[in-house]
Amino acid sequence: MICGRANPESAWHRDREEKRMKSNGKTISKNTVIIKRLDADHGRETFKNYLPLNREMVKEIGKKVKMIFDDLGGSSLIKSSRDVYIKPNAVGSNAYVYTRPEVLEAAIQYWFAAGAKNIYVIENCTQANCTRFVFETIGYNAVCKKTGAIPVYLDEGDAVEYDFSGKKSVGSDPKGYVLTKFKMPRIIHEKLIREKDANLYVNIPKLKTHSMGVVTLGIKNQWGFPIHCDRSPDHNYNLPHKIVDVLSHVRPDVTLIEGVEGTIFGHYPPLALADRCVRPFRVLIGGKNVVAVDIVGARIFGKKIQDVPHLKIALERNLGDGIQSEQDITITGDYSTYDDLDILDELSQYGGQYPDDLIPEFPKDVTIIKGKEMACREGCVNNSLSVLQGIYLDQHGKGGWTMIMGKGFEKDVIDNITGPVLVVGPCAVKETGSNLVDRLGGKKVYFSRECNDLTALVESMCHLMKVSPFKLAPPINLIKAGYLLLQMKLNRSSARMTNPLANFVKLR
Structure with a gap:
């Protein structure tokens, strides 16, 4: 599953440094977040039928993905191995819960054109499923076959032990952790942690609220790295602390939130409720600082830092690269202020925030x-x-x-x-x-x-x-x-x- 690193040629290194210096003539700080609007018609009268995107939307996605990655540095971001690891959100195969394959394909095509030698699509789906089945049923295997990317099923192979370090054990603190260690796939340990300076890690989550975590964006997407059995203990009031624990070990170089649609009332909408739970935001949100990107992404839902426990904890643990508040982030692209982020002009209908808790429709018996x-x-x-x-x-x-x-x-x-x-x-x-x-x-x-x-x-x-x-x-x-x-x-x-x-x- 783990391929050897390429031997970079000196000419390629020189070209890379020249591109890094030019950076498309723009200076983008690490705490800048780029938002691009998708103008193509979504073409959906109802969300109860999950369908591939229309040709016009796919074409525009390719264009806007390129614009965002170019503005963030483009080919200058590719590191010495010339390998790129892309983690979408492939939590499961239910409609609207996973990163659109059309966006994944656009990202793969971009990084190959930018000079990547190998591109790996990595994920470990949620419990009750396995990643091979998810990739097959949602179209990721087909995307990899079409583009030449390599699928990596993170629930397979060896794992390496890490610490959940945000709290003491329950033996020392009644509100502490039951499980203080967890295992991550060896490929993550070797390529994205130990050799992070040689490999580019691109994080492509889906824009979703979360019925247990308030939102699931770039930071929460890292929760796919612990193996299944290590996710279950402490999945309670300690969940936001453990999400940040994983982030403290592995952090993406680039995050691109796919917001062709977004989910409200939680992260796993039943199709029967899709027209209430799925909103056509039609945005892509990108940046180098995953915490900054998530703060902006959360504001699409009307949620501030204090509304999202794992965002608040990430800043308290100094994982925001100097960010202390929303004002430390620069928003650019098709939107420039937080006031602009009521994209569908409907937040007032929900009291200023889209709901993240479940719609209370359950069997009466x-x-x-x-x-x-x-x-x-x-x-x-x-x-x-x-x-x-x-x-x-x-x-x-x-x-x-x-x-x-x-x-x-x-x-x-x-x-x-x-x-x-x-x-x-x-x-x-x-x-x-x-x-x-x-x-x-x-x-x-x-x-x-x-x-x-x-x-x-x-x-x-x-x-x-x-x-x-x-x-x-x-x-x-x-x-x-x-x-x-x-x-x-x-x-x-x-x-x-x-x-x-x-x-x-x-x-x-």
Whole structure:
């Protein structure tokens, strides 16, 4: 998976230095953020059908991507290895949750034209899935084949251990970390950390709010680097601290937020709610300082630094390259002030900020019980509700069961549970798990034992709601699926993938 570095020729180095000096005749500071508007018609009367972009939009994306990268330094940004690593957001294969393949393709074509020798498209998708399947179903494998880029599935291969350093362990601090170390793929350790001065790292997230992290932009995109099993513990009130911990180890050279569309009401919109959750912002936002880019990106949603915990923590930990406030950032391009960033002129309809929490549409025949304490939006609550909402609205999943999360329950509330019950998170499991199993029997009690064990949630809900896991992803040829699964196994994937028989067999 890791290719050897190129031997740079001295002539290429001289040309590179000349281009660095010229930098297209412009001086762009590291704390400058460029915003380009996409004028082409999005061509959508409804967002309930996710379709490729029209030819006019694709052409304009190529032009605007080039303008942004040129203004940031263009070929002068390519380093001595001439290798470029591009990380899109390929969290999953649901519509509008991942970076548009058209933007990824434009970026790949740009960096090859700028002198890159090898371009690697790197990602580790969310839990309950594996990156090979995601790349295949959302078109990234096709983009790589077309352009000559190399896909790198970060859930496969060796990993290297790093520290979650933002807090002490729970043994020293009751609000500290349960897990103080995590593993990142070896290729990230070697190419983007140890040899960061030789390799260009380009970060291309999707413009989204996030029901657990407020927004998911350039900083949150780095959360794809910890392996699946190390993301689950502390996915609670400690999530913003851990996001910044990862950023402290690995930081992109260039960030380009893809905002052809953006999502509000969270980051995983059900198609049934797409016309409320997806907004046609039609912008691209670029810069060299990922913190600056995210501060500007958050303002598209009307959100300031104090509204986004991981942004506030990043500045407190001096990861903003001198930025202390929004006023330390220069905005240029098609917009020049924060007041301009109400792009669709509709923020007032939402009280000045687009919502990042879920639309409260859940099955009426599923009883949702939250404890008085530790029902964390960042973990057991919104992670569970997001999965529940998607399976209910898009797959017409069945109800007739109970879900509990948090701790501090009234005894009679728990004692009144008679049917199947899903117990989510370590707090609820510790307080109620044994009692429920003793009273109802193991066949009626399902467990998702960590703050954010997405695989356990999906498997449990597929069984409870009688929905096949195959329906949760775009269709794929069974022979192709078998081949991808074999490759995943042969390459020792660490992905926590949903069992395809979860609707038939109780697994949790």
